[in-house]
Amino acid sequence: MDRRSFLTTGAIAAGFAGMPAISAATRWPSPSDKGFKPIPKRQLGKTGEHLSIIGLGGIVIMNEDQAVANNTVAQAHDAGINYVDVAPSYGDAQQLLGPALKPYRDKFFLACKTGKRDKTGAAAALDESLKLLETDHLDLYQHHAVTTMEDVHRILGPGGAQETFEAARKAGKVRYLGFSAHSEEAALALLDHFDFDTVLFPVNFVLASRENFGPRVIARVHEKGAGMLAIKAMAKSKWPAGMHQAQKPNPKEWYEPCSVPEQAALALRWTLSQRITAAIPPGDERYFPLAMYVAQNFQPITKEEENMLIASARDATPIFSKA
Numbered sequence: 345m346d347r348r349s350f351l352t353t354g355a356i357a358a359g360f361a362g363m364p365a366i367s368a369a370t371r372w373p374s375p376s377d378k379g380f381k382p383i384p385k386r387q388l389g390k391t392g393e394h395l396s397i398i399g400l401g402g403i404v405i406m407n408e409d410q411a412v413a414n415n416t417v418a419q420a421h422d423a424g425i426n427y428v429d430v431a432p433s434y435g436d437a438q439q440l441l442g443p444a445l446k447p448y449r450d451k452f453f454l455a456c457k458t459g460k461r462d463k464t465g466a467a468a469a470l471d472e473s474l475k476l477l478e479t480d481h482l483d484l485y486q487h488h489a490v491t492t493m494e495d496v497h498r499i500l501g502p503g504g505a506q507e508t509f510e511a512a513r514k515a516g517k518v519r520y521l522g523f524s525a526h527s528e529e530a531a532l533a534l535l536d537h538f539d540f541d542t543v544l545f546p547v548n549f550v551l552a553s554r555e556n557f558g559p560r561v562i563a564r565v566h567e568k569g570a571g572m573l574a575i576k577a578m579a580k581s582k583w584p585a586g587m588h589q590a591q592k593p594n595p596k597e598w599y600e601p602c603s604v605p606e607q608a609a610l611a612l613r614w615t616l617s618q619r620i621t622a623a624i625p626p627g628d629e630r631y632f633p634l635a636m637y638v639a640q641n642f643q644p645i646t647k648e649e650e651n652m653l654i655a656s657a658r659d660a661t662p663i664f665s666k667a
Contacts, residue, residue, distance in 0.1 A: 374422050382424035383639045386621045388453075389571030391520055391541055393483075395427040395453055395622045398612075398639040399573075402430025402437035403596055403627035405444070413440035416632075421448050423636055429544070429573075429624050430477070431457040431488055432469060442478035449479055455542075457488035457524060458505065461498035466505035470512055481516060484542060485509060487523035490530045500537055524575065526664055531561045540570055546664060547574035547623070549614045549650075550581070550657040555666050562619055574623040577615035578608045578631060581660035596627035599663045609638050610645065610653045617644045 374380065385394040400420045405413040417428075428445065430437050438456075445452060454477065458469040470485065487499055487509075499505045512518045522542030525531035531545055543565050551557040565572045581600045602608035612635060615623050625635035645653070 374419065381640045383636070384642060385424075385426070387571075388573075388621045389541060389565075390569045391571060393453060393520075393571075396425045396639070397616055397622050397642060398425065398635050399427035399429050399455075399622050399624045400425055400632075401434075401624045401627055402428065402441055403434040404625075404629045404632050405440050406435040406437045406596060406627070408440065408629070410440060410443060413444040417441070417444040417448065420636075421451060423640065425636075426451060427453045427455070427622055429455040429457075431459075432473060433457075433459060433488070434627075438473060438476035442476050446478055453483045454479065455484035455486060455522075455544075456482050457486040459488040461487075461495060461505050463503045463505060463507045466508035467512075470508065470517060474517065482518045484520045484522055485512065485518040486521075486542070486544060487534075490523050490525040490534060491527050493530060493533065496530050496533045496537075499534070506538065522571075522573075525561075528557065528561055528666060532564055535561075535564050535568055535570070539568065542571040542573055544573040544575055544624075546576040546579070547572075547615045547618055547620055548576045548579050548663075549611055549653050550579065550660045550662050551576070551664060553654045553657050554660070554662045555664070557662070557664055557666050566619060572620045574615050574618070574620045576663065577612045577623045578602050578626050578635075579663050580607075580611075580657075582663055593628070596629075601626045601628060601631065605634060607653070607656055608634055610649055612638045613642065613645045614650060614653055616642055 383396045383398060385396050388395050405416055428441065430441055432438060456473045456477065458466050460466040460469045474480065487505060490496060509521050513521060520541035522540050522544060523534055524544035526546065531543060534540065543561065545558065545561050547558055552559065562572055578601045579599050580602045583600050602611050608631065612623065625631050
């Protein structure tokens with residue numbers, strides 16, 4: 345895709361020229377549009393499920409009006425998205441998603457997370473999420489942001505959150521079990537100790553090229569036959585040291601995303617060209633139209649494009665480190 349055709353695509357240009365927020369009037373791609381392409385799907389490990397190659401991250405609708413949440417979910421569904429991921433730490437996202445998902449609940453693969461590491465805390469968090477999301481079950485429940493080996497030991501140890509996870513699956517409250525992680529060491533340890541159905545992990549061009557962060561996890565996930573889900577595809581760098589929260593363009597992003605549309609699109613295409621099922625776009629709602637466009641028109645990244653993208657990572661400070 346050349347620069348001219350990219351920047352003249354309505355949703356993309358609107359998303360980056362002035363970077364407006366989504367609203368109840370936001371116009372997403374629709375099956376009624378001429379030349380409409382539904383977002384493709386891929387198999388999720390051994391589960392037998394097929395998910396759209398991008399998902400709707402609940403944080404996208406955090407702090408929005410209910411009408412915005414309703415519109416975003418409805419039109420994401422129309423565009424072919426069938427995967428939603430949310431967590432209690434995403435502010436009011438669960439409260440907004442509950443009513444928004446209600447007309448489409450059986451059409452979406454609904455994933456949720458908990459940061460609770462103990463059995464009792466995880467059980468209470470699960471019941472609260474089910475209540476807020478107005479559903480009797482989750483399709484996927486995940487340990488959230490596992491970062492240290494202490495997290496791993498608490499989750500898997502006596503009285504740990506994993507006991508709640510397995511009991512919830514037996515009770516029909518959840519269908520599949522997984523985790524998200526920000527550490528290769530923690531991710532590999534969890535995979536070694538339990539047959540999780542999915543792993544949600546950073547799959548990012550800066551991390552891969554600068555830190556070799558991620559390939560070992562992807563390889564192990566595939567060895568185990570689990571489903572590989574990606575976060576941080578459009579992440580670029582840490583914010584400069586000392587930068588205040590008020591100076592950041594969007595409080596939903598703790599890292600600096602790719603700010604140039606061509607680079608952001610290439611970054612997402614790079615991630616979607618790896619051995620993953622689906623990617624969750626940034627929480628910043630202004631990137632969601634871009635992600636939908638890239639997904640609908642997805643083409644694997646070429647070697648020339650990859651070289652150009654990797655070269656652009658030289659000035660970035662990786663958001664995670666293997667050290």
